[in-house]
Amino acid sequence: MASSYPVVLVTGSDLAEEALSLLKGFSVVYAGKQPSEDELYRLCQQHNPVAIIVRYGKINARIMDAAPHLRVISKHGSGIDVIDQKAAAERQISVQSAPGANAAAVAEHTWTMILACAKAVIPLDRRMRQGYWDKSTHKSVELEGRTLGLIGLGAIGSRVARIGKAFGMKVLAYDPFAKSFPDECESSSLEGLLQQADVISLHCPLTEQTRHMINSDRLNQCKKGAILVNTARGGLIDDEALLAALDNGTVSWAALDSFAVEPLTAPHIWQSVENVILSPHIGGVSDNSYVKMGTAAANNVLKVLAEPVKRAATLS
Structure with missing residues (x-):
């Protein structure tokens, strides 16, 4: 039976209670975990x-056209x-995002990955689990005095x-769209950053211009033995080039939280590569960010729906 309330479709199996409380005047329908295109259609x-x-x-577009309202x-x-x-845009459908809602979670996960690589x-x-005691032979990477490069x-x-x-690192950042740079870092060209950075961390969106930017x-411009961390988007990296x-x-270590095709299922390119650390695109998922992202998404829905409906121009 069709709901008497307007429907909000969630492409997942849950939403924070705080977000649901904002959507009381709507019927919330869940698509379930990892819905396919056909299921969403x-x-x-x-x-x-x-x-x-x-x-x-x-x-x-196919999914959008299945929902005229x-x-x-x-x-x-x-x-x-x-x-x-x-x-x-062609269908006058507003696209909204929640920038910053998961910033703390992703930043923390980025540093988890960096430290896991640097400290082996x-x-x-x-x-240790195999019975070895490597104190006399192991040396980890000390980050103080090293260079961190942020893309x-x-x-x-x-x-x-x-x-x-x-941590006492020199911080370089490449961002052609940044209007200003905080005191913690220096602006750099991409080439200069790659040549100097001991740790390279990706934090840019995936666009046609940034796809496979790490190729x-x-x-080949990178400092020998650099650590590469990607908690942004998988398509930023050419996997075969990184493998080589x-x-x-x-590159001495790579830590990847996002992938060109998700979910990543076996067999996959990284399965037998020992100097790669993997996580299933959960950098932005924490107890707090789950609430912040949900409420931001719900508020964006309410904001747009409160606006007057834009009507397409017609010929007289």
């Missing part, structure tokens, strides 16, 4: 939502590359910069 046909809150999956697509987070923005946390743990300096990159400065040419750089020692 069917749900849009069935419920004709006025809004979609995007947690997982991609929203394309759709007015807003609101990302549960900051990355809107999973939404066909051109198709949305995983291999040391593995060796992207938004809410997340700025937090990572402050923590890097607290064989760029990796890890093999020849150009």
Whole structure:
């Protein structure tokens, strides 16, 4: 039976209670974990939502056309590359995001990854469990006095910069769109950053201009033995080029929280690579960020739906 309330479709299986309380005047429909395009299309046909809150999956023109009353697509987070923005604009559907809502969580996860690489946390743990005691032979990487290179300096990159400065690192940042740079870091060209950085961390969106920005040419510019961390978007890195750089020692460690194709399922390219640390795109998922992203997404829905409906121009 169709709901008497306008529908908000959530491309996931849950939403924070605080977000749900903001959507009391709506019927919230969940698409479930990792919904496919066909499942989202069917749900849009069935419920004709006025809004979609995007947690997982991609929203394309086909899905939009299945919901004639759709007015807003609101990302549960900051990355809107999973939404066909051109198709949305053509249909006068607003695309919203929640920048900064998960900044603390992603920055913390970035540093978890950096430290795990620099201090060889995983291999040391593995060796200990196998009965080895490597105190006389092991030397970790000390970060004080080293250079941290940040590609992207938004809410997340700025937090990572402050923590890097607290560790006593020199912090370089490449961001052609930044209007100013905080005291914790210096502006740099991308080439200069790659040549100097001992640790490189990605914090930029995925666009046609940034896709595969970390490729064989760029990796060949890196300082020998650099650590590369990606808690942004998987498509920023050419996987085959990174694999080669890890093999020849150009990159000593990589830590990846996002991938070009998700979910990452076995068999996959990184499965047998020992100097790569993997996590399933959970950098932005914490107890607090779950609430902040949910409430921001819900508030964005309410904001757009409160605006007058824009009508397409007609010929007289």
